[in-house]
Amino acid sequence: MRRALASVLLGVAAVVAVPAAPASAHATLVSTDPAEGAVLPEAPEQVTFTFDEQVSLTPDGLQVYDAEGQPVDADASSRDTEVIGDLPEELDDGTYVVTWRVVSADGHPIAGSLTFHVGAPSGRVVLPDQSDGGSGPLETVVSIVQGLTYVALLVAAGLVLFVGWPLRGIRLGDDAERRLGRVLKTSVGAALLLSAVAIPLSGAYQRGEGVGGVLALESLDLTLVGGDVTVLIMVALGFLVAIATRPGPGAQPSMLSDLGALLAVWSPAMVGHTRAYEPTQLVVLTDAIHLTAGAVWLGGLVGLAVVLAALRGRPGEAATVLARFSTLGAGALAVLAATGTLLAWRMLGSWAGLVETGYGRLLLLKLGVAALVAAVAGWNRFRLLPRVADVGARGTQALTLVRRAVAAEALLLVALLGVTGFLVEQPPRGDGAAAPATADTGVATAVAADLKVLAVLDSGSGRQRRLMVQVQDPAGEPVDLLGAPSVSLRTGDVDLGVVPVEPVGAGTYAADVTFPTLGEWEVQVSLPKDEFESPVTTLTIEVR
Numbered sequence: 001m002r003r004a005l006a007s008v009l010l011g012v013a014a015v016v017a018v019p020a021a022p023a024s025a026h027a028t029l030v031s032t033d034p035a036e037g038a039v040l041p042e043a044p045e046q047v048t049f050t051f052d053e054q055v056s057l058t059p060d061g062l063q064v065y066d067a068e069g070q071p072v073d074a075d076a077s078s079r080d081t082e083v084i085g086d087l088p089e090e091l092d093d094g095t096y097v098v099t100w101r102v103v104s105a106d107g108h109p110i111a112g113s114l115t116f117h118v119g120a121p122s123g124r125v126v127l128p129d130q131s132d133g134g135s136g137p138l139e140t141v142v143s144i145v146q147g148l149t150y151v152a153l154l155v156a157a158g159l160v161l162f163v164g165w166p167l168r169g170i171r172l173g174d175d176a177e178r179r180l181g182r183v184l185k186t187s188v189g190a191a192l193l194l195s196a197v198a199i200p201l202s203g204a205y206q207r208g209e210g211v212g213g214v215l216a217l218e219s220l221d222l223t224l225v226g227g228d229v230t231v232l233i234m235v236a237l238g239f240l241v242a243i244a245t246r247p248g249p250g251a252q253p254s255m256l257s258d259l260g261a262l263l264a265v266w267s268p269a270m271v272g273h274t275r276a277y278e279p280t281q282l283v284v285l286t287d288a289i290h291l292t293a294g295a296v297w298l299g300g301l302v303g304l305a306v307v308l309a310a311l312r313g314r315p316g317e318a319a320t321v322l323a324r325f326s327t328l329g330a331g332a333l334a335v336l337a338a339t340g341t342l343l344a345w346r347m348l349g350s351w352a353g354l355v356e357t358g359y360g361r362l363l364l365l366k367l368g369v370a371a372l373v374a375a376v377a378g379w380n381r382f383r384l385l386p387r388v389a390d391v392g393a394r395g396t397q398a399l400t401l402v403r404r405a406v407a408a409e410a411l412l413l414v415a416l417l418g419v420t421g422f423l424v425e426q427p428p429r430g431d432g433a434a435a436p437a438t439a440d441t442g443v444a445t446a447v448a449a450d451l452k453v454l455a456v457l458d459s460g461s462g463r464q465r466r467l468m469v470q471v472q473d474p475a476g477e478p479v480d481l482l483g484a485p486s487v488s489l490r491t492g493d494v495d496l497g498v499v500p501v502e503p504v505g506a507g508t509y510a511a512d513v514t515f516p517t518l519g520e521w522e523v524q525v526s527l528p529k530d531e532f533e534s535p536v537t538t539l540t541i542e543v544r
Helices: 002-013 137-164 174-207 211-215 222-245 255-271 280-307 315-348 358-388 393-423
Strands: 029-033 046-051 056-065 075-079 082-086 094-103 109-118 444-448 451-457 464-472 486-491 494-499 502-505 508-514 519-526 536-543
Touching (some): 046 094, 056 075, 056 174, 137 174, 137 211, 137 222, 137 280, 174 222, 222 255, 255 280, 451 519, 486 508
Antiparallel strands (some): 046 082, 056 094, 075 082, 444 451, 451 464, 464 508, 519 536
């Protein structure tokens, strides 16, 4: 009983007790040039986005819009960790919004935007549509296809290994061997079909086109789906070798067949998400071992479910097959525990992430299913297996119970793989994508008589900031006043009084201000329109 309990605890320790490609290590936007919200005296020649890892730009992945929401011509390119957009030689004064969409090294798309101002902010900004077609229904479809692909891959590869090792030297009979062959060929066919379907799905997802984009030729761009094509080739080549060289009934294992099956099941690790983690070679190798152990376990369970009926009247041979698989399964469980813990540690980064991120919560769900799987496996191994070898009715009854336990264990593993399909779409340490920042340009506006007043702080942070004020007519054109406006600042009990401003452009004035406290500040502006009229208005800005 103590050994059974130890088996359950080991299963619980294997947080990722089922083979899976690790979750995505989404790239993070480190800096932009110009900075977000920057007010520039003249138009920049280009905009630059710098990320913390290599990214690739999707087709039409960088777009520039003026304040009216009209597109501005820009040539975009990506190089290593940078995305660069070359702007036209002359840009009019006002606000510009740059939207970007890139693909991380892990194959996941991220998107965001940048807002900057030339001369002075525009009074009205029409924000471009940044709807993400890659999320929602298509993302769910991608997750489902991923989960099903892992099921098919692991069952097929595991069956090849099961026939070669636990079943070596055992003749099942023609009917049972045909059933086993049909299950193997069906799982291989499903793995190939799903790997092929994943190619246009991945392309559309990365382009952000939604379900409708799956049929577009652009979704087959090799710069986006090259890794998925490589997976398909490896799966096809691996299983071709595995099936062509697999041993016949009762024969000894074929090393070439085993290597073909391993090539197929390793394909997600060779070109997938683990390449985004350091040290890359160690993590990729760990993932490949993780997948191998999962194939041994899941494929072996499916194999047992198929062949135990044929061994119903042969408890001695049934016990032999079960003992061989039990030994392999125990080793696979230990390997899954070790490799799963290492992969989770490299990707999650902290215990808090278990409850603070979507990835962590799915990981906890996976842990619960893994505990159930380990409990069934422990009961099967330590309570039922010793009874199978008994001659007579007792052994036959135990074998029936083993078949049911094996079926339950296999179904739980398939459910766990379903969770994995969604898990791989979650960033382990929170969403690394920069949030679109165009909903709030940071510009405060107010009206005084028939004039519009705009105020904005520079894009920095802290208490030493540059305040810009612009005066516009009803059409939005800058207006030169009789003199510089009078600008005073206050918040709560703190009153800075009038701060001196200097003209920096048509109808535009600037002041360098040291704010003693952060928070909301009132900006009172008095506008000398002529010798007799100086309308006053108040705006609110936030110092962060």
